[in-house]
Amino acid sequence: MNVVNGVTLRGIEALKVEVEVEMTGGLFAISVVGLPDATVKEARERVRAALRSLGLSVKGRVAVNLAPADIPKEGALIDLPIAIGIAHAMGEVRVARPTIFMGELALDGRVRRVRGAVPAALLARKLGLPLFIPEGNAREVSLVKGVTAWKVGHIRDLFAHLQGSSQLEPIAPRDEAEENPEPDPDLSDIKGQAAAKRALEIAAAGHHNVLMTGSPGSGKTLLARALKDILPPLSDEEMMEVLLVRSTVGLPLHSSRQRPFRAIHHTSSTISVCGGGTNLRPGEISLAHRGVLFLDEFTEFRRDLLESLRQPLEDGFIPVSRASGSVTYPARVLLVAACNPCPCGFLGDPQEPCRCSPLAVERYRRKMSGPILDRIDLHVTVPRLTPDELVQFEGQVGESSADVRQRVLRAREVQWRRWGPLGFQCNAELPERALRRQVKIDAEGRRFLKDVAGRVRLSGRGISRVLKVARTIADLAGDEGLTTAHLAEALAFREGGDLPWNR
Amino acid sequence: MLLLNAAGSFDASVLEAADDHGVSWEDIVAGSATALDALGVKGAPREALLGLVSSGWCDGEVDQCEKKGIEIIFFGEARYPPVLNDLRDPPLVLYARGKGLPSGDAVAVVGTRKCTSYGSGCAYDLASMLAGAEVTVVSGGAMGIDGAAHRGSIDSGGRTVAVIGTGADIFYPAQHASLFGEIMEEGVLLGEFPLGTPPRPWQFPRRNRLIAGLCSRCVVVEAPQKSGAVLTARLALETGREVWAVPGRITDTVCRGSNALISDGAMPLVDLGEFACLASGSQGELFPLIPRQGLPANSPLTPEEAEVLRILSDHGDMTVDNIATEGKMSAAAVLRVLGVLSAYGLAVPSGPGRWGSRAARGA
Numbered sequence: 001m002n003v004v005n006g007v008t009l010r011g012i013e014a015l016k017v018e019v020e021v022e023m024t025g026g027l028f029a030i031s032v033v034g035l036p037d038a039t040v041k042e043a044r045e046r047v048r049a050a051l052r053s054l055g056l057s058v059k060g061r062v063a064v065n066l067a068p069a070d071i072p073k074e075g076a077l078i079d080l081p082i083a084i085g086i087a088h089a090m091g092e093v094r095v096a097r098p099t100i101f102m103g104e105l106a107l108d109g110r111v112r113r114v115r116g117a118v119p120a121a122l123l124a125r126k127l128g129l130p131l132f133i134p135e136g137n138a139r140e141v142s143l144v145k146g147v148t149a150w151k152v153g154h155i156r157d158l159f160a161h162l163q164g165s166s167q168l169e170p171i172a173p174r175d176e177a178e179e180n181p182e183p184d185p186d187l188s189d190i191k192g193q194a195a196a197k198r199a200l201e202i203a204a205a206g207h208h209n210v211l212m213t214g215s216p217g218s219g220k221t222l223l224a225r226a227l228k229d230i231l232p233p234l235s236d237e238e239m240m241e242v243l244l245v246r247s248t249v250g251l252p253l254h255s256s257r258q259r260p261f262r263a264i265h266h267t268s269s270t271i272s273v274c275g276g277g278t279n280l281r282p283g284e285i286s287l288a289h290r291g292v293l294f295l296d297e298f299t300e301f302r303r304d305l306l307e308s309l310r311q312p313l314e315d316g317f318i319p320v321s322r323a324s325g326s327v328t329y330p331a332r333v334l335l336v337a338a339c340n341p342c343p344c345g346f347l348g349d350p351q352e353p354c355r356c357s358p359l360a361v362e363r364y365r366r367k368m369s370g371p372i373l374d375r376i377d378l379h380v381t382v383p384r385l386t387p388d389e390l391v392q393f394e395g396q397v398g399e400s401s402a403d404v405r406q407r408v409l410r411a412r413e414v415q416w417r418r419w420g421p422l423g424f425q426c427n428a429e430l431p432e433r434a435l436r437r438q439v440k441i442d443a444e445g446r447r448f449l450k451d452v453a454g455r456v457r458l459s460g461r462g463i464s465r466v467l468k469v470a471r472t473i474a475d476l477a478g479d480e481g482l483t484t485a486h487l488a489e490a491l492a493f494r495e496g497g498d499l500p501w502n503r
Numbered sequence: 504m505l506l507l508n509a510a511g512s513f514d515a516s517v518l519e520a521a522d523d524h525g526v527s528w529e530d531i532v533a534g535s536a537t538a539l540d541a542l543g544v545k546g547a548p549r550e551a552l553l554g555l556v557s558s559g560w561c562d563g564e565v566d567q568c569e570k571k572g573i574e575i576i577f578f579g580e581a582r583y584p585p586v587l588n589d590l591r592d593p594p595l596v597l598y599a600r601g602k603g604l605p606s607g608d609a610v611a612v613v614g615t616r617k618c619t620s621y622g623s624g625c626a627y628d629l630a631s632m633l634a635g636a637e638v639t640v641v642s643g644g645a646m647g648i649d650g651a652a653h654r655g656s657i658d659s660g661g662r663t664v665a666v667i668g669t670g671a672d673i674f675y676p677a678q679h680a681s682l683f684g685e686i687m688e689e690g691v692l693l694g695e696f697p698l699g700t701p702p703r704p705w706q707f708p709r710r711n712r713l714i715a716g717l718c719s720r721c722v723v724v725e726a727p728q729k730s731g732a733v734l735t736a737r738l739a740l741e742t743g744r745e746v747w748a749v750p751g752r753i754t755d756t757v758c759r760g761s762n763a764l765i766s767d768g769a770m771p772l773v774d775l776g777e778f779a780c781l782a783s784g785s786q787g788e789l790f791p792l793i794p795r796q797g798l799p800a801n802s803p804l805t806p807e808e809a810e811v812l813r814i815l816s817d818h819g820d821m822t823v824d825n826i827a828t829e830g831k832m833s834a835a836a837v838l839r840v841l842g843v844l845s846a847y848g849l850a851v852p853s854g855p856g857r858w859g860s861r862a863a864r865g866a
Contacts (some may be wrong), residue, residue, distance in 0.1 A: 195823035195856060214855045295844050306729030341855050348854025350820050353756075362678055383822045383856030393824060415844040435739060452846040473835075484843075489835060491842035 003095040003130070004088055006066070007102055007120045008073040010282060011327025012248045014119035016100065016127065016373040017073055019085040020065040028059060031083070034097065037074045044077075047083045050155050056092060076104035077114040080132070083155060086163075093162040100124050101158075102133040104415075109155040113137055115250025118243050123149045124377060129148045130156060132169075142174040143243060164304030170292045179276030181258050183229035183401035185222055191393040192385050196223050199380040199493055201404050204230045206427035206472030207412035209313070209335040209375050211298065214382030215352070216345045219337040225261055226296045227336060231292070232409050233257040238290045241330055245286050260291030266300035274308050275320045275329050283320075285312055286305055286329040298337035306372045308333075313375045337376065339368065345439045349384055376419050377428060378493045411475040427472045437463055439471055443484040448484045452491060466490045513690055515613035517542065517595075518578070532556065536589065567698050571620070573671050575741040589742045590716040594695040598671035601687035605662045608637040610782050610807060611739065612717035613711075613732040614648025614725045615757055620853045622648055622725035622757065625749050627655035629722065636783035641666065641717045643710060644683065644692070646676055648724045653686055663690040668710035670700035693717075707731055713738035723748045723774055726760035733760040736769065747772045765767050770778020810842045812849060820853050 004021075007014040017034075030044040038310045048058055050443050062084055067074050080103035087093045102120050103111040113136025121144040124131035129300035131149040133141055138151040150168040152158045161168040181470035187197055196212060196219075203210045204227060214219045234242060234257050242260055244254065264273055285293055295301060312318040316332035342361045346352040356364075385393070415426050422434060430439075441449065451461055479486070520542050521531070539549055555561070563847035568575055576582050584604055612626055613751040629738055630640045630652040640656040642649040642667035656663035665686050667675065671694045674680040683755045685694060695713065696706060711731055715721060715738035723746070726732035736746045746769040752757025765771045772778050806813065807830075814829050815821060821829075826837045841858060844850035853859040 037763075078772070192822060192824040194827055194858075195838060198823075198838060200836045218855065348857070350854060350857065359676070362646075381852065381855040382855065389822065390827070392828075396828075455845050457846070485839055488842035488846075489839040491846055492838040493842075 002067075003100060003356060004081050004085040005099060005100045006078040006258045007116065007123060007189050008071065008075065008131070009077065009116045009119060009248060010057045010071070010325065010327060012119055012282065012286075014108065014116060014121060015071060016076065016249065017071075017081070019078075019081045020067060021082075021085040021089040022065075023086075023089050023313075024061045024063075028061070029328075030058070030062040030064065032064045032066065034064075034069045035072045036078075037072060038072050038189070038220050039076050039433050040078055041075065043079045043082055043105075046079050046105045046107060047086065049085055050079075050105040051086065051110045052218050053107070053109040054156055054159060056087065056090070058086060058090070062086060062089075068181055072167070075116070076112075077102045077116060079103060079105040080111060080134075080155070080158075084158070087159070090205060093159055095162060096113065097130075098130065100127075101132045103132070104153060105155065108260045111135065111152045111158075114252075116248055117141050118144060118240075118247035121149060121365045122240075124149065124242070132168075134389075137247075138171055139174075140243060140247055143253075144240070145173050151404070171465040183226070184225050185235050186248070186345045186401045187226050187404055188400045189228065190219060190222055190226060190398070192389060192395070193219060193223065193382060194398075195492075196380050196382050197226075197398070198406075199228060200227050201408060202469060202472050202476065202493070204232075204404075204408045205378075205476050206415070206468065207334055207425075208377035208428045208469060208472065210337070210374045210378040210380065212336070212338045212380055212382050213341050214338070215347075216351050218382040218384040220382055221296060224263075224336040226337060226401065228259045228261040228292045230404045230408055231259050231303040231334070232405065234259060234290060235318040239366075239419040242290050244288055245282050245330065249281055249287065249463045251287070260288050261294065261296045262288035262291070263296060266295075266297050266302075268305070270302075270305050273305060274312070274318055276322055277323070278324060280320055280325060282329040283318075285309065285318060285331045285333060288333045290332060291334070291335040293335050295335065295337045298339040299364055303370065306370060310375065311339075313372070321327075323332060325362070328437065335375065339371075341366075341381070351384075351386060354388065359418070364463060371486055376495070377469050378440055378495055379495050385479065407476055410478070414475045414478070415472075427475070429473070430468055432464060437469055439467055439482060440480075441467075441487070442484075445482050445484045445487050449487055452487075456491075456494070458494070462494060466494055469493055511737060524597035536673055549823065563700060564595060567672075568827070571672055571698075571732070572600065573698070574603070576604075585758045586719075587713070587716045590712060591741070592712070595718070596695060598694050598696070598698070600671045602662070602689055604691055604693070605639045605664065607637070607639060608782060608784065609641050609664065609718045611714050611721040611735065612640040612648065612652035612746075613642055613714060613723055613735050614652075614723065614731060615727055615730055616645050616649070616755060617727075618647040618651070618725045618756060619755065620851070620859075622751070623651035624851060624859075625775075626651040626724045627658075629772075630655030630661070630663070631659035631777070632775050632779040634659035635665075636779045637661070638782045639664060639690070641713060641714055643668070643707075643735075644675075644679060644686075646678070647806070647832060647857070650679060652724075653682055657682075657685050657689070661689070665690070665712055666713045666717065667693050667694040668696070668706040669702045670696050670698045672698045673701065677700045687733065694746035697773075708734055709850075711735040712742075715742050715744060718744055720745045720747060721760045723764055723769070725749065725751055725757050726764075727757050728759045728763065731762050733764065736764055740771075742859075745770065747778070750825070761791060769791050771818070805840075807836065807838050807845060809839065812860055815858060817848055819859040821858050822856050823858075826858070 002018045004019045005015045006019055008017050033309040035199050053363040083103040084101050087455050112132045113134050117133050117137035118140050121141045125147040132152050133154040135151045141149055148173045160166040214220050262284050270279050273283045312331035315330050318331040319328045342356045344355045344362050347354040473489050474486045475484055524537045524541040526541050602771045626648045633640050634656040634770050641662045642652045644667050653663050669675045710735050714735050721739035721744050723732050723736050740746050748761040748764040748769045749772045809832050822835050827834050850858050850860055
């Protein structure tokens with residue numbers, strides 16, 4: 001049985017790669033077979049130099065086979081197992097039982113940080129194998145519980161460890177559970193904007209996607225950034241999912257319990273947002289998994305990009321298929337979109353005149369319609385405060401993010417208890433049928449909704465959205481049934497409810 | 504007549520000239536050179552006319568109109584609106600699409616396409632009150648003020664006339680296709696241009712004289728200094744109609760023209776209800792504020808709603824924070840109230856995140 005193993009990544013999953021080495025006499029050559037990519041082929045030089053730095057010169061023909069042979073292997077993380085495999089074949093070290101090694105080698109034998117350490121740790125845990133990882137990856141791997149792992153700074157130390165002359169430092173499991181970062185920005189730092197703050201609270205509580213419309217400088221981006229801190233902190237399981245994606249792209253660990261916030265620019269390519277490329281890397285939407293995805297200048301986004309966001313918004317994962325294979329990345333995000341009311345941005349502003357022709361405004365508005373708008377439950381407009389108003393609000397201290405989060409947590413719990421048995425977690429996920437059967441409205445509320453739906457020309461889908469949002473508002477208030485009051489507030493956030501100022 | 508109209512630059516005065524010179528219809532239609540010379544027709548219109556005569560365009564046009572349900576009204580017919588005779592150059596032909604021309608008083612509500620929320624709100628309210636008083640609203644079917652006026656009239660169950668500057672089979676602007684559809688249900692689309700005429704800038708001033716002719720009072724809601732609406736007002740004045748203007752903020756360029764009209768002697772429109780009374784010819788009778796959009800009869804305003812409405816009508820242009828501070832309510836409560844008020848049309852958004860009250864503008 002082969003004892004030296006490496007890993008390669010497919011999506012956010014690590015696959016075990018067995019490293020077999022055969023050495024025969026002859027002129028020196030190392031050949032690597034088993035669908036290696038360019039980085040793996042180049043490993044030959046790094047491995048030889050690193051071994052030489054230990055005074056170990058490789059002679060003869062060396063054949064390295066990476067099994068299974070039909071999976072493409074990628075990345076420099078396979079340097080270390082190849083080096084160990086060669087040393088093992090030469091009899092320099094003895095690997096007693098199957099072990100997973102990962103790491104990129106420097107020419108002087110140092111072991112460099114690689115991406116994919118967390119998936120590798122999860123694999124090692126599943127297979128019950130010991131794991132050797134680069135020192136630079138120790139912090140992220142320490143968050144994976146139940147894995148036996150050692151960190152390697154230099155290949156010399158690893159040799160000593162395997163030869164039994166000294167011991168490497170094992171990685172102690174670390175619990176970052178209670179680390180609670182300061183909200184940045186805190187809701188209480190944002191002056192005014194009560195309507196938008198309330199919308200964010202509802203969005204956080206029911207996992208509703210939000211669209212904010214407002215003039216430039218009204219604080220849309222700030223508000224979107226505040227949302228991540230009023231969402232409930234990541235659970236252990238969610239944290240691992242976030243860690244997994246970040247580790248896969250090789251991003252450094254971020255403060256652990258805080259939900260991710262990713263802003264994407266409208267010039268981003270579809271691949272950078274959805275994932276893909278030759279290596280099938282995860283995209284921004286997966287990096288925002290369990291957190292907030294912010295689309296500023298929503299109307300400027302290309303239609304095909306928005307189109308490709310639709311499915312993941314619904315499913316919570318995104319399949320990426322290319323010629324080199326197909327993988328699935330997680331993509332459960334809370335979408336926050338922001339846009340100006342018109343091309344120049346000052347339509348309806350009390351101070352700055354709008355310079356757009358009605359046709360331009362109309363065209364701008366039309367861009368906003370489309371598939372993704374159907375996934376947005378909350379529409380809110382954000383006023384650009386006048387200097388007078390800014391001064392007026394200066395002294396006021398609003399609620400802090402922590403207080404709002406308490407309410408959000410309570411509302412989430414209520415939803416979880418109610419919908420858990422039905423198989424979903426929050427109000428935004430409610431399918432049409434459950435909505436109609438399970439959401440109870442009192443008689444007066446029903447009359448009110450019927451009356452109003454006719455007056456403001458609410459579509460069937462529009463009514464469903466009002467109902468979902470009203471359900472979340474009721475959950476925030478701790479009420480069991482829906483009443484007129486909840487429906488009325490939800491109506492204030494309906495699509496287009498805030499836009500008829502250029503009727 | 505259809506021919507003369509299509510050839511362009513002819514109006515009813517050509518008929519008088521024909522009478523004076525003893526030229527008969529048949530001669531013109533046959534394209535007789537002597538007849539045309541006698542009328543002094545030469546150059547491009549003459550060629551256009553001859554071209555149309557030889558191609559037999561006339562019958563095709565009539566067929567088309569029948570197929571599309573467009574009525575053709577000729578000058579001198581009983582159906583031809585008599586008020587248009589007041590114009591210096593009444594059109595020879597009218598294309599009408601919809602329920603037919605409403606009789607009775609008509610008020611023109613005109614203004615700029617690039618209006619403010621205040622302007623469109625005023626136009627909407629004014630039109631809906633006029634509709635409540637059974638006064639026909641005439642406008643140009645354009646974006647902005649025109650559209651708001653038509654919409655206001657329709658929403659209150661009134662009849663409205665859209666005078667268009669294109670062929671009657673073309674909806675321009677295209678965004679108003681559904682609005683035009685609704686106008687045709689009770690009111691009428693009216694135009695003088697042959698079918699298929701695309702929008703061209705010079706057609707709209709011609710269209711404006713029809714608006715001026717059809718109304719008995721012309722209200723300019725918001726118009727910059729050089730605009731079609733101001734032109735309409737001048738034509739209306741020349742035709743002997745009353746000209747009114749809604750006062751606007753003196754700092755706004757979109758109000759320069761309408762305010763200048765007031766300073767030139769147009770009547771300032773300061774009370775919608777009073778104006779509606781005047782326009783309908785009835786005295787002192789109050790009309791329902793906004794018929795379709797009031798509160799339902801069985802649920803009066805709650806104290807909270809009344810308070811928010813009061814704050815909005817006192818100040819206007821308030822953010823949710825302002826209202827919450829002023830009314831000592833929570834933001835959620837304010838939003839709740841705004842949800843109800845906006846659904847009933849009593850509170851309207853005046854800009855991103857800002858609210859005003861409709862009552863503040865109304866009577």
